[in-house]
Amino acid sequence: MMSTEETESIVQDAIVWANQHGLVVALKDKAFVNPECATVHVPLAALPVAFPEERFLQAKAVMPLFNRVIDRVAADEAYLERTLAAAAKFDDFTRRLLQLLVATRSARQALAGGEIALGINRSDYMLDEPSGGFLQVELNTIASSFGCLSSLMTHLHTYLSSRVPYLDASRLPLNTAIDGIPAAIAAAAKAHGVAGGVVVMIVQPGERNAYDQQWIQLQLWERHGLRTYRRTLGDIATKHSQLGHDGQLQVEGQPVSVIYFRAGYTPDDYPSESEWRGREIIECSNAAKCPTVAYQLAGAKKVQQDLARTGVVEQFTESADEARQLRSFFAGLWGLDDVTEPSTADAVGEALRNPDRFVLKPQREGGGNNLYGADLVSRLSQPEGLSAFILMQKIRPPAQSSVLVRNGQWAISDTLSEVGIYGTFLKKGKEVLLNEEVGHLVRTKRTDSNEGGVAAGFAVLDSPYLV
Amino acid sequence: MMSTEETESIVQDAIVWANQHGLVVALKDKAFVNPECATVHVPLAALPVAFPEERFLQAKAVMPLFNRVIDRVAADEAYLERTLAAAAKFDDFTRRLLQLLVATRSARQALAGGEIALGINRSDYMLDEPSGGFLQVELNTIASSFGCLSSLMTHLHTYLSSRVPYLDASRLPLNTAIDGIPAAIAAAAKAHGVAGGVVVMIVQPGERNAYDQQWIQLQLWERHGLRTYRRTLGDIATKHSQLGHDGQLQVEGQPVSVIYFRAGYTPDDYPSESEWRGREIIECSNAAKCPTVAYQLAGAKKVQQDLARTGVVEQFTESADEARQLRSFFAGLWGLDDVTEPSTADAVGEALRNPDRFVLKPQREGGGNNLYGADLVSRLSQPEGLSAFILMQKIRPPAQSSVLVRNGQWAISDTLSEVGIYGTFLKKGKEVLLNEEVGHLVRTKRTDSNEGGVAAGFAVLDSPYLV
Numbered sequence: 001m002m003s004t005e006e007t008e009s010i011v012q013d014a015i016v017w018a019n020q021h022g023l024v025v026a027l028k029d030k031a032f033v034n035p036e037c038a039t040v041h042v043p044l045a046a047l048p049v050a051f052p053e054e055r056f057l058q059a060k061a062v063m064p065l066f067n068r069v070i071d072r073v074a075a076d077e078a079y080l081e082r083t084l085a086a087a088a089k090f091d092d093f094t095r096r097l098l099q100l101l102v103a104t105r106s107a108r109q110a111l112a113g114g115e116i117a118l119g120i121n122r123s124d125y126m127l128d129e130p131s132g133g134f135l136q137v138e139l140n141t142i143a144s145s146f147g148c149l150s151s152l153m154t155h156l157h158t159y160l161s162s163r164v165p166y167l168d169a170s171r172l173p174l175n176t177a178i179d180g181i182p183a184a185i186a187a188a189a190k191a192h193g194v195a196g197g198v199v200v201m202i203v204q205p206g207e208r209n210a211y212d213q214q215w216i217q218l219q220l221w222e223r224h225g226l227r228t229y230r231r232t233l234g235d236i237a238t239k240h241s242q243l244g245h246d247g248q249l250q251v252e253g254q255p256v257s258v259i260y261f262r263a264g265y266t267p268d269d270y271p272s273e274s275e276w277r278g279r280e281i282i283e284c285s286n287a288a289k290c291p292t293v294a295y296q297l298a299g300a301k302k303v304q305q306d307l308a309r310t311g312v313v314e315q316f317t318e319s320a321d322e323a324r325q326l327r328s329f330f331a332g333l334w335g336l337d338d339v340t341e342p343s344t345a346d347a348v349g350e351a352l353r354n355p356d357r358f359v360l361k362p363q364r365e366g367g368g369n370n371l372y373g374a375d376l377v378s379r380l381s382q383p384e385g386l387s388a389f390i391l392m393q394k395i396r397p398p399a400q401s402s403v404l405v406r407n408g409q410w411a412i413s414d415t416l417s418e419v420g421i422y423g424t425f426l427k428k429g430k431e432v433l434l435n436e437e438v439g440h441l442v443r444t445k446r447t448d449s450n451e452g453g454v455a456a457g458f459a460v461l462d463s464p465y466l467v
Numbered sequence: 468m469m470s471t472e473e474t475e476s477i478v479q480d481a482i483v484w485a486n487q488h489g490l491v492v493a494l495k496d497k498a499f500v501n502p503e504c505a506t507v508h509v510p511l512a513a514l515p516v517a518f519p520e521e522r523f524l525q526a527k528a529v530m531p532l533f534n535r536v537i538d539r540v541a542a543d544e545a546y547l548e549r550t551l552a553a554a555a556k557f558d559d560f561t562r563r564l565l566q567l568l569v570a571t572r573s574a575r576q577a578l579a580g581g582e583i584a585l586g587i588n589r590s591d592y593m594l595d596e597p598s599g600g601f602l603q604v605e606l607n608t609i610a611s612s613f614g615c616l617s618s619l620m621t622h623l624h625t626y627l628s629s630r631v632p633y634l635d636a637s638r639l640p641l642n643t644a645i646d647g648i649p650a651a652i653a654a655a656a657k658a659h660g661v662a663g664g665v666v667v668m669i670v671q672p673g674e675r676n677a678y679d680q681q682w683i684q685l686q687l688w689e690r691h692g693l694r695t696y697r698r699t700l701g702d703i704a705t706k707h708s709q710l711g712h713d714g715q716l717q718v719e720g721q722p723v724s725v726i727y728f729r730a731g732y733t734p735d736d737y738p739s740e741s742e743w744r745g746r747e748i749i750e751c752s753n754a755a756k757c758p759t760v761a762y763q764l765a766g767a768k769k770v771q772q773d774l775a776r777t778g779v780v781e782q783f784t785e786s787a788d789e790a791r792q793l794r795s796f797f798a799g800l801w802g803l804d805d806v807t808e809p810s811t812a813d814a815v816g817e818a819l820r821n822p823d824r825f826v827l828k829p830q831r832e833g834g835g836n837n838l839y840g841a842d843l844v845s846r847l848s849q850p851e852g853l854s855a856f857i858l859m860q861k862i863r864p865p866a867q868s869s870v871l872v873r874n875g876q877w878a879i880s881d882t883l884s885e886v887g888i889y890g891t892f893l894k895k896g897k898e899v900l901l902n903e904e905v906g907h908l909v910r911t912k913r914t915d916s917n918e919g920g921v922a923a924g925f926a927v928l929d930s931p932y933l934v
Binding site: 012015016017019020021022024027029031032033034036037038039040041159162210211214215218221222407408409 | 479482483484486487488489491494496498499500501503504505506507508626629677678681682685688689874875876
């Protein structure tokens with residue numbers, strides 16, 4: 001539709017705008033001692049991607065329901081223990097989290113006023129072209145990222161729309177994640193209620209996506225008067241942190257109102273027992289936890305698969321209609337606890353014959369861990385430890401042509417897009433204080449890449465152009 | 468006043484805020500093909516510098532007067548030729564500009580509706596501690612830079628003030644340069660009056676301070692609906708540019724309403740005759756020129772010195788009071804056309820005895836060209852070609868302690884500060900359409916550095932804390 005010169009001009013405007021407005025990632029150039037001092041625009045799509053309005057609105061509408069299911073699953077700790085038991089046998093990380101859930105139970109139950117749980121969730125979906133469906137890829141309950149940068153992407157595409165005659169900016173939906181996510185953290189601080197309480201953001205040392213996080217910190221300060229301390233899990237165990245008998249956590253003498261995890265979702269974030277001790281201190285504290293260990297476990301792939309089994313999600317919803325709504329987003333999901341069970345054996349047989357229609361997912365967050373094709377066949381052929389995986393229908397979204405921009409250079413590629421919807425949920429004791437849908441994320445990747453992580457370098461940020 | 472930890476925390480907040488809000492310069496990392504795709508925060512002072520409110524307000528108030536003097540000096544082309552004749556003998560660049568002034572005169576005078584001249588000037592000052600005065604360093608009439616980044620510095624210091632209990636954000640004066648400079652360009656486009664006319668920004672190839680310029684481009688588009696083309700002087704002579712018989716310049720088929728120079732102030736910007744041809748094409752066109760050759764020459768050091776001579780600035784003002792106001796900012800300035808002339812000989816003798824009280828300035832813009840100390844003595848001792856220089860009193864501002872931040876690292880230093888005031892002026896034929904003061908700039912440098920360029924690496928951006 002555009003000439004090379006026009007595309008070149010739009011791309012350059014996009015790069016400059018991104019760098020002017022903090023739509024950036026840290027450069028991590030070794031020339032600089034300070035890792036956040038130099039930046040580069042995020043990988044981005046120069047123009048928004050066409051997306052069916054009806055599907056987009058459905059995903060937004062259902063988000064509070066997913067928030068509530070996560071909360072109810074997390075509240076049913078016996079269910080979590082039962083459902084994750086087989087996976088925990090072969091997956092150390094799941095086992096450690098389950099152990100923490102049990103070990104901290106009495107401390108959590110003893111908290112005056114009840115435990116405060118904050119969910120900042122993101123449910124990810126793709127269109128499935130063969131079936132005409134719109135299916136959930138996964139539901140993230142810890143460290144759901146890119147909310148702020150995604151809001152900025154909407155602004156970028158709105159700006160670029162003014163340059164492209166055939167684009168109508170009113171087709172770019174508002175994206176309030178940059179407001180809604182900090183607002184939820186502020187609500188949690190208010191629920192905690194201690195004057196002068198601070199937010200502690202648990203981060204990975206040397207985080208490259210620090211700017212997405214820094215936008216939250218800036219909003220917390222400017223709009224809500226809340227200071228944020230960036231600390232690693234190890235810092236909590238070792239650096240001037242103190243847990244009072246009343247469960248009040250102090251970090252460097254400041255009372256902590258909210259602990260917001262942007263790390264802790266992968267075993268790599270627990271290189272020693274010190275990090276596990278840090279996690280335990282947090283879990284026992286009366287600070288609002290985003291998320292609690294239970295919320296984190298409720299987001300496990302194994303739970304996602306189990307909820308899809310006949311009659312299971314129904315245990316966590318209020319009506320058959322709610323369950324039907326949720327189920328309309330469920331892809332084909334199979335547990336591998338017992339591969340001799342007939343329906344599982346059928347699915348495994350089908351996957352071995354047609355591996356390209358399936359994906360094998362371990363109990364892991366973050367891009368790059370799923371198995372496809374020959375790797376899937378090879379792993380699926382060894383029964384030992386398969387219960388740590390789930391087998392999932394591979395969703396096949398329609399391909400669209402897109403201008404992908406990375407490190408200042410662009411290329412036109414055939415691409416697939418994934419839509420994420422952010423939801424915030426806050427509960428103190430048994431009282432639900434917040435349950436909202438707060439924004440969206442679109443990530444676009446080349447059709448020849450199986451993985452979809454932006455930070456991992458597989459995908460770019462995008463936004464939906466509703467059609 | 469602050470602990471190392473507090474300073475560290477403020478500095479990190481400053482760096483992150485700068486990168487979030489486009490207070491950046493291009494990184495020019497060789498790892499990237501696209502020179503604007505990666506950025507680093509501007510060199511900056513973590514906290515604003517104390518500055519006397521009365522002096523600051525005086526400098527703002529006098530700016531329209533300086534704007535008008537520049538315009539009147541530029542209009543008196545015989546004065547320019549006469550005053551710059553001796554300098555031109557030894558300075559090729561001044562000679563070429565004077566030749567252009569003469570060569571384009573008939574074409575300029577033939578323009579229907581009159582020539583459109585746009586001044587975006589910046590008058591720079593320093594406090595002089597020994598005399599208690601507040602003295603003009605120089606008056607820039609071409610490529611006055613840092614207006615937009617300086618407005619952002621005001622925002623940064625306002626933000627940081629919320630973090631530092633002893634700072635009162637109301638003492639940071641509003642800085643509207645980021646609005647006023649684009650508004651002046653838009654007014655010039657309106658005065659030109661051709662529908663669909665574009666702005667051409669004349670840039671240096673590989674400009675590192677591109678983001679200061681890009682903020683102007685963004686404002687021109689978002690607030691005034693004006694497209695900007697970035698072109699080098701060589702492009703104008705060689706790349707799809709056309710000058711019509713009516714003086715209408717076209718660049719790639721688009722009518723040009725305004726030519727805004729962010730290059731062309733140094734001989735380095737004219738590596739071949741092609742660039743001089745580009746400058747001549749522009750000068751003959753009916754586009755608003757920011758600046759005209761005459762405005763550029765009116766900003767010469769030699770003119771600054773000549774205006775200070777008894778009775779000279781009085782020729783370009785409307786009253787004795789106006790001249791008195793302007794003269795209150797004049798430092799000691801001496802021409803070197805005839806070093807045998809008694810008062811000149813006195814000054815030269817004084818400078819040779821006390822070189823640290825003087826600076827020897829060539830007819831050059833941009834940091835790094837002035838001569839100090841032993842270099843001054845050495846040059847001043849050779850009479851040949853001295854008319855291309857002026858001798859100036861060295862202004863001695865009070866030292867203040869400051870936290871300077873560069874490439875993510877900070878140091879506390881004794882520093883000096885220079886205040887710049889931006890003024891915009893627009894004239895079509897004989898009609899003055901705009902004459903305003905639009906904002907300010909503070910640059911702070913270590914006391915052990917003679918030069919003050921931010922882009923050249925000698926100084927940092929700062930802002931005034933009025934006391």
